[in-house]
Amino acid sequence: MSASARQPALRPAVFLDRDGTLIDNAGDLGDPDQLKILPGVALALQLLLKHNFILFVVTNQGGVARGKYNEDAVVQTHARLERMLCAEVGAPQVICEYYYCPFHPQATVEKYRGEHEWRKPAPGMLFAAALAHAIDLEKSWMVGDQERDVVAGAAAQCRTILISSDRELAAASVGDFVEKDLLAAARRITASVVDVAMAGTVALHARRSDILSDAVFQETIKSMAQALAQRTGIKLVRIEFETNCVTATVEGGDVIALGFVAELRRDSDRWWREHRGAESPWGSM
């Protein structure tokens, strides 16, 4: 019942720190054989994928800058991590792309020495992913076990969750939420979208194509929809106009959306007859 022929919408993502968030490691891991996925991670990722989040890993890899391992080792480690996650999650692909930053101001390997816009707390990796994969940053989340993770997420306009059981760190954090592990974070994230996931969309079709190009009528429909939402307590997710139809998306599913649009049709019909002419602006529903 949704309207067709729109621009593809930007998609929400969850940006995931790697060490201490997905895997049991305090940093500097360049050996794929040392990978250990943390408990609850597979369930958490399943939950996020089920809610249509695109997942990215964004990880600082200062170990490369310090000469502990090279970039090839990072790539191999991520390839194995992806295979392990796919097996545990039961999906052909789990992480859309692995971003890493090998730079560090105190690097011993000269070519990696210096500040870099990708190095968290800077948000460069999130911006790169957003550009490459059409991500809606404001509907996205950043999750990590260090303050620099949530600082990077906030700088990219994402909502943020710090993973920590340390009360002092939690109290001082700029993170929007603090959770004890990735599973709790995933539950927090998906709870925030469950209503939208159950949204219903219904279209009202205009009788003629010039009716919805009437700017005053468009504005009137928008304010009527807002007023109706307020009156009924139904949450209006969005209202969109195309040449021949207007679509309303509301929380609660298609039956609620049908009732909402029927009401909107009645209100707008009345306005049109008073201001524009005797015939209804709408075709059959």
Ligand SMILES: [Mg+2]
């Ligand atoms: Mg970490």
